[in-house]
Amino acid sequence: MxxxxxxxxxxxxxxxxxxxxxxxxxxxxxxxxxxxxxxxxxxxxxxxxxxxxxxxxxxxxxxxxxxxxFPPEAKLTKLTDITVQVGRTGVLTPLAVLEPVRLAGTTVRAATLHNIDFIKAKDIRIGDTVEVSKAGDIIPEVRRVVLSERPADAVPYEMPAVCPSCGEPVVKDDEAAVRCTNSSCPAQLERNLVHFASRDAMNIDGCGPAIVKLLIGQGLIRDAADIYKLKAEDVAGLDRMGEKSADNLIQAIENSKKAGLDRLIYALGIRNIGAKAASALASHFGNIEALFTAGEEELCSIPDFGAIMAEYTINFFSHPQTRRLIDELTAAGVVTKYEKSAVSDAFAGLTFVLTGTLPTMTREQAEAMITERGGKASSSVSKNTSFVLAGEKAGSKLTKAQALGVPVIDEAEFLGMCGM
Ligand SMILES: [Zn+2]
The missing domain is CATH 3.30.1490.70 (Dna Ligase; domain 1)
Structure with missing residues (x-):
């Protein structure tokens, strides 16, 4: 060659x-x-x-x-600041601002510091020289501080006492997390709405973080229901939004009304309720109204549902603002009844365990394809597991499957079984 x-x-x-x-x-x-x-x-x-x-x-x-x-590449750089981001559930996450450094193919400018316990354990201070690497060669990580390079005036880091987005006092969780509990905190609202519109939730194409930020900033949306009140002329007036993309967004919003009860429950962003749990809730209860009266015993009877998930679900549906939101969504024409989207019963009686990263599909998509065909997606490998669907960087589940003689398939084989 x-x-x-x-x-x-x-x-x-x-x-x-x-x-x-x-x-x-x-x-x-x-x-x-x-x-x-x-x-x-x-x-x-x-x-x-x-x-x-x-x-x-x-x-x-x-x-x-x-x-x-090779072991992950590591480089030294200066940590110039620590900023704090407010997540969807109000958790404050400290982020290291780094002097840009080239690492495993990209320029790294920031790395998550997870929480205050992580910062304390490594004694990370603003002004420190730190060693940065990429975990799994993807996510930048601060590995350690070079103490000999520490400036004399560096002081231990403390989390802010108030939320950087809304200024309300924060509370410390039972875990290491510090949380803003203000239900109308703008940063949380933004994250919540981005989640609501995301691909695995209501799947509103074109409603990403930048647009959501603009819509909130212009006072056009204050909650998820407001998305359904948007008109093309409201949107067309926004920065970088032409008439064509405004029309497309309005059409995508309209289409999302039929996303289905499982996606709607996931989109609500109930703590500890992921796509799989949302889908289980949808098929068990059949409509959103039943969730307002669901009790702990019934919730815990759902496979893979635990007491904490039940508690968060009950808590969420007991809020007056949830009642208001659901009423408005229903009035807007959002589908709140479960329509069984079973494609076939090809996987009836079969249990799949997913591990690693699949080349083209997200975990949620693969799980949906399994349940649509009557199969079950489980999180742990046992001798009752029918197949382990393994992707890139599959870990101990793959090893266990091999030890138990459980058949291991890749994405291509899985798609073949799905008849695709
Ligand atoms: Zn806040």
């Missing part, structure tokens, strides 16, 4: 012993940071083609080739 003019990497080398393989991996590792492109590992292959069929393969994975992954 090189003779034909293709650009090929200069590192291909024949090794005769395991020692030579290790030596070569180390040599490439040393050159890694100076390369004009990013690499995360080395592939070792048996190059005698006649040996390959004899060595064979393991469920589609050749035994004559293996990837070695």
């Amino acid at each position: 090189s003779r034909l003019g293709f650009r090929v990497i200069p590192f291909i080398k024949e090794a005769r012993t395991a020692g030579e393989v290790t030596e070569h991996i180390n040599a490439i590792g040393e050159k890694r940071s100076g390369l004009p492109y990013d690499i995360d590992g080395v592939v070792i292959k048996v190059n005698d083609l006649s040996l390959r069929p004899r060595i064979g393969e393991n469920s589609g994975r050749p035994k004559w080739a293996v990837a070695y992954k």
